[in-house]
Amino acid sequence: MNRSLATTEPKLARPRYEHRGIDFGCDYNPEQWDPAVWREDVALMREVGVSLVAINIFGWSDLQGPDGGIDFSRLDEIIGLLHDADIRVNLGTGTSSPPPWLAARHPEILPMTIDGTLRYPGGRQAWCPSSPVFRRYALDLVEAVAERYGQHPAVALWHVSNELGCHNAHCYCDVSAAAFRRWLRERYGSIAALNRAWGTSFWSQRYTDWDEIGTPRLTPATRNPGQVLDFSRFSSDELLGHYRAELEVIRRHSRVPVTTNFMVTAHIRELDYWTWAPEMDVIANDHYLDHRLADPSSELAFAADLTRGLAGGGPWMLMEHSTGSVNWQPHNLAKAPGQMLRDSLQHVARGADSVCFFQWRASLQGSEKFHSALIPHAGTDSALWREAVDLGAVLERMGEVAGTRVVGDVAMLFSWEAWWATDAENRPSSAISYLDQVWATHRALREAGATVDIVRPGADLTGYRLIVVPGLHLVRDHEAATLDAAVRAGAHALVTFYSGIVDEDDRVRPGGYPGVWRDLLGIRVEEFSPVLPEQEVLLESGTRASLWTERLTATDADVLDRFVGGPAGGLPALTRRRGTDGAGDAWYLATLPDGAGLARIIDQALTAAGAGRAAGARAGVDVIRRVAEDRSYRFIINHGSEDVLLNARGVDLVTGETATGTIRVPMGAVRVIREDAVS
Structure with missing residues (x-):
């Protein structure tokens, strides 16, 4: 293309998804049902108020056989039925799970696990994100689907793949290794720069040629942390590259908004959604209550706030959640009467303008046959269906809420990179993880009535009265500087232990902890002193804590509480550096208090910062x-x-x-x- 012409062509604005009130939606898998059922289902969708239906999510084997021919007749019919019923379509590209014939023909697409073994067809996502063979076949399918339906009036949204990286985020095969080396070349430019970043002088790991570098498979000892961290970044970028490739094909045929469903949830950490969010026309998230956690509803609230953060504070889509039990936890608990409405509106309260379910009709076969659905195996003569009808009526009445925003004056910094670096193989204590501090502080803020915006490190912090930094182990200098600037401008900050310790290369900042924030906080930590999980730590205030203490000196801060006994007995546990000349205060917490103790600390910080609180909020x-x-x-x-x-x-x-x-x-x-x- 002539470069001068390219620069003068007008740039099209990003398509915007238009919510119709609060969308009530679901996944539908018509390929599992006889076409005679389709008409009954569409009629019932209208009855309950469903307005958006996701289809062709797992449709590849129904559309295309090994001869390469594509049969659109069944997809044509179901899209037509939905359109005639004035139900909008969220159209999947169908690429999330390849058909068995593709793996049989091209076994090289199969993903490899960390121990060097392959994963085979029979489940889903049996493909390597770096495989050029898989991508060629996938994009050919996307081309055909987008060309056929790109201008169809029923299509309101394009749905790329499905839960990208849920099962295949990290592939350790030779194809992935070659792609990893290309990614590293682009990131570092030279072997010397990579050696510095990974600290390869340790354990005689210095590389002399790019071809010596592979994926971080299991090793006799623990692996190089820098290599593991970069592999996590690469793996997230590789799947994002697949999303972009499908998006590019769709854009040749359609100006309808495009998205994919994120998995902002407790047990998925492989994708850095801060880097994904700018690529989405609308932010969509799948969320399921995790009953392996002590407090699933608190994790739901955190996930919803984080999804709103990814959406820049604007409306977002709850693309999937469940009417009742799931099928993939050790104990798949049914929801109590009224819980479907309560959980759904918890998401809406925190910014969702869509409430969608997996799935419409419960499957009779397959791995998810015991996953709940809007129509359970018992049919419409069931309490669950009647709750779905009630939910549809409530969402209809709540249509006027759509487009409004949640506005908070408390920010929390959250980072997937920090999550990866914190929960590494070698750390001061494996008894504590990144999310322990994140969830604990979020829960305490929520119960205090604070409205919390979860933001990326380095984001603009203007307007926030209190900024909470829970365990942000990895932080770049420029990201740390935004917190410093916000405090100088009058915001208060509460930083918790293990924050600010390493830079983007996972390199420890020397001179004492918390590294980049020693001066801001007016403290210096000489040594971490974790305690065993069964041990309890007591503070002078009477607060009980656990898991962590530090040998800390207050250099320019008031000591508000001290450890009593233990490895840090008599040393500061909570400090506050008071701001002058219009600056805010900077608090530091060197342990993990129990719920009541953390609530008192959060209350003090909120009060000092003058942050708003919702009247009536409390635990529960x-x-x-x-x-x-x-x-x-x-x-x-x-x-x-x-x-x-x-x-x-x-x-x-x-x-x-x-x-x-x-x-x-x-x-x-x-x-x-x-x-x-x-x-």
């Missing part, structure tokens, strides 16, 4: 506002076992009742008050 009761210029909506979510009374004035969109003073929110219930005035 969420209170969140979504606001626009001319209206506000107050979500009150009672997770507890007792009714609660709160002051409210306005119309409740859940029940239709008018609140004129005090309202009762029954245990397990949700109220959404359209308030008389923004406050």
Whole structure:
């Protein structure tokens, strides 16, 4: 292309997904059902209020056989039925799980695990993200699907693949190794620079040629941390590259918005979604309650706030969640009566303008046959279906909430890179992980009534009164500088232990911990002193803590609490460096307090910062506002076992009742008050 012409062509604006009120959606897999069922399903979708349906997510083997021919007849029919019913289509590209014939013909596409063994067809995502063979076949399918449906009026959204990296994020095969070397060449430019970044002088690991570098498979001893960290970055980038490749094909045929479903959840950490988010026309997330955790509802709230952060504070899509139990946990618990509504509106309260489920009709066969659905195996004569009908009615009444925003004055810094670096093979204590501090501080802020925006390190922190930095082990200098600048401008900061320790190359900053933030916090830590999981730490205030202590000196900070006994007995556990000349205060917490102790510390920091709090919020009761210029909506979510009374004035969109003073929110219930005035 002539370069001068290329620079003068107008750049098309990114397509914007238009929510129709609060979307009520689901995944549908018509290939599992006889076409006679399709018409019944579409009629029931209209009855319950479904407005957006994801199809062709796993449709590859139904569309294409080994001869390469593509049969669109069944997909044509179901798209036509949905369109005739005025139900919009979220159209999958169909590439998430290749058909068995492809692996049989090209076994080189299969992914390799960390121990050097292959993973085979029979499940899903049996493909290497770096495989050029897989990508060629996948993009040929995308080309055919996009060409056929790119202008179809039913298609409101394109859905690239599905949960990219859920099962195949890290492939250790030779094809991946070659791709990894290309990525490293682009990142470092020279072997010498790579050796410096990875610290290869340790254990005689110095490289002399690019071809000596492979993927970090299992080794006799622990692996090089720099290599492992870069491999995580590479793997995230490689899957993002696959997304971009499919997006490029779609864009040749359609201007409909494009996305893929993220997995912002407790057990998926392989993708750095901060780097993915700018590529999405709309942010979409899949979330399932994880009953392996002590407090699944708190993790839901965190995941929803983080997804809103990825969306830049704007509306986002809950692309998948469940009506009841899942099928992949050791104990797949059913949801209690009313919990489907409560969980759904928890996401809406924190910014979701779509509530979608996996899936529409429960499968009769396959790995997910015991995964819940809007229509369970019991059919429509079931309590679960009746709850779905009720949810559809509530979402219809809540359509006016769409487009409003959640606005907070507390920020929390979160980083997937820090997660990777913190939970490494060699660390001060394997008893504690990155998410322990993240979840604990988020839960304490939530129970204190703070509205928390979760932001990327280095993001603009203007306007926040309190900035919380839980265990941000890896941080770049320029990212750390944004926190310093925010505190100088008047914001308060609360930094917790193991933060600021290493740079982007996982290189420890010398001179004492917490490295990059010693001066900001007015402290210096000489040594970490973790304690055993069964041991308890006591502070002078009476607070009980666990897992971590430090040998800390306050160089320019007030000591607010000290350790009593233990490896750091008599030394500071909580400090506060008071700001001068308009600067904010900088707090440091050197241990992991119990819930009550952390709540007291969070309360002190919020009060000192003058941060806003939602009246009535407490443990077990969420209170969140979504606001626009001319209206506000107050979500009150009672997770507890007792009714609660709160002051409210306005119309409740859940029940239709008018609140004129005090309202009762029954245990397990949700109220959404359209308030008389923004406050």
